Amino acid sequence: MRSTQRYDEAVAGVGVGHTAELGLDAPLTLDCGVDLGPFAVAYQTYGELNEDRSNLILVCHALTGDQFVTGANPITGKEGWWPFMVGPGLPFDTDRYFVVCANVLGGCMGTEGPKSVNPRTGKPYGLSFPVITIKDMVRAQAMLLDRLGIEKIFCVCGGSMGGMQALQWAVTYPERVHAAIPIGSAAHHTAQNIALHEVGRQAIMGDADWRDGDYVSHGAIPRTGLSVARMAAHISYLSEAAMHRKFGRQLQDRNSVSYGFGADFQVESYLRHQGTVFVERFDANSYLYLTRAMDYFDLVKEYDGVLADAFEGCPTRFCLISFTGDWLFPTPESRKIVHALNAAAANVSFVEIDSDKGHDAFLLDEPEMFETIRGFLMGAAEHWSGGTP
Template sequence: MGADERFGLNKGVRLMGPVQLDNGAAFAPLDFAYESYGELNADKSNAILICHALTMDQYVASTHPVTGKDGWWVNMVGPGKPIDTDRYCVLCINVLGSCMGSSGPASIDPGTGEPYAMDFPVITIADMVRAQAILLDHLGIDTLAAVVGGSMGGMQALCWASLYPQRVRSAVVIASAARHSAQNIAFHEVGRQAIMADPYWRGGDYYGDDTPPAKGLSVARMAAHITYMSEAGLTEKFGRNLQDRDAKSFGFDADFQIESYLRHQGISFVDRFDANSYLYITRAMDYFDLAEAHGGNLSAAFRGSQTRFCLISFDSDWLYPTAESRRIVHALNAAGAPVSFVELSSPFGHDAFLIDAPDMNRIVDGFLRAGV
């Protein structure tokens, strides 16, 4: 991949960095795959960075090349949308550690000519953000009009505002948290153990042939997917409805719609995601605790912040519940940072931020307009 500074779709660039990682090492080269929407203005002051979640990617508002599906936030990003590509140049970068073109465990290690696999360094959310800053340097973008993200994207947005307060004018943090809880870590650990229990995982060295640890990754995805939906939402959508049958089979087929749905979620995930990337990114999330480097004082992470913040949570989100957003708001208040916060009502649990939510769209729209 050569450097390519035009703005458009399907961009990629290799930079020599290196990025200084939290594990103490320096990492290079850095491949970045990113998408952009809208035009960068003359003084490069209208860029908005959207940070994606664990299993998402840079295809925020363009067709996914593997699944053929629409971008994952088309209701939010586009001409005349809340994140308006007529006014902003919107960037979304595949995170470090992922598998859609940016450097990750499936990338070729130039030192060996083989995929890194488990020799890829264990990274953190802050490492992802430092890498993104290197790409923005390369693109000549000094200051972001806004950094916006939901879930793990929100963690990156918080990290951006903490690490580079002078580079972030506004931050939008949706359905997120400033640290992973014991329960969050527990669910991720189940997923990692499921992957590593799959004999096809082979210590991570499965890239040579066409047999990745599909069953393990599928089980990991199924477990995680439950945490993305609310109990009430599952009951409303599936209840105890049977799948394509009038009566129970008295067997182990997918009798219930919820079983069929979960199996489909697991199987289809394998087609678009790399198992080792799942290990690395879940690890980065589990390691995330923004207050840790500040002696446990979260407000110290935002000391001297010049950023204005908007936080949104959803009442049925039990993965990153409202209490976690409130904790961040209290810390921002203590740091003297301007912050608006709203808890929205939704039956869709954590995934509410990915679903068309007019209230969320209105809030983001208003917040960005007020910041110009």
């Protein structure tokens, strides 16, 4: 299969789970106006689809996540990113639900993105890959579900950029989404969010090895830029309190400062490590594209400044979750969405969870989040006419 082969070239033969080649009959018309197709979407599934195809939970991953939600990630060799959430007996109980997660459009884990080979040129797209949006990601996922023969989603859920997708799903395909759980998310990126992303992009694009986005052809990788981007982003994922608890001012393998520019402090060593391992698993151009998609996300503007209009007549049941210690997607951003949903007379519940772990809390073992989701799914199942989830 062409798409698989193309991706295999990119990841040196490591399997990426399932891959669907989409847009064969008709291309996907992106928000930027470009027709994309055919294109690959890599995805992973957990649990079994039931007979009436009514038990789908679609998980949408965050900026640097991927389709490997739980179990071993064959690319990194590490555990998936949401092991507490998905599995037998867990909130997304794979004994009951069919859980699907697809690598987003523009990503670098098997779905079409700037690292993919452009069939028209035989070379990686690089910056010739069209700029995509959150809505484009969702459209591609809808095409995947069409391919899988699943019309209705019992529940779509994601944190951060995944939460943006969950919101966009309910807005773009309200009739297909029974329930949605956007976690630590927002209806649009704030100036500070955009600024933080722009620092990362400038670090990447300013790296001499970026080579105008064509580094793959040159056998180069903008390691420094991508690493710095990750380091800056990582700070924004943690709260000040979490960093203090984890590292404080503790020194790294030394009793006193070195009077130099090595990693004297544990927090420096940790950040450098985060940067280094990220470069091994993530594509620099994908980082540009996905941060851009987040920056562009703006449901408020799309509905002429009235967010409630985005949810007019939307039958989806919503559960929004935020964390007190999240300064990247703080509670007021979730509250704006809740107010809009209330104004649109939509069905919505909202939980702000007390946690000082920062934005990353949604990825962690947060019992209150799990309980909230279990309860919400139970209620959603009671109101589900699509079948037995």
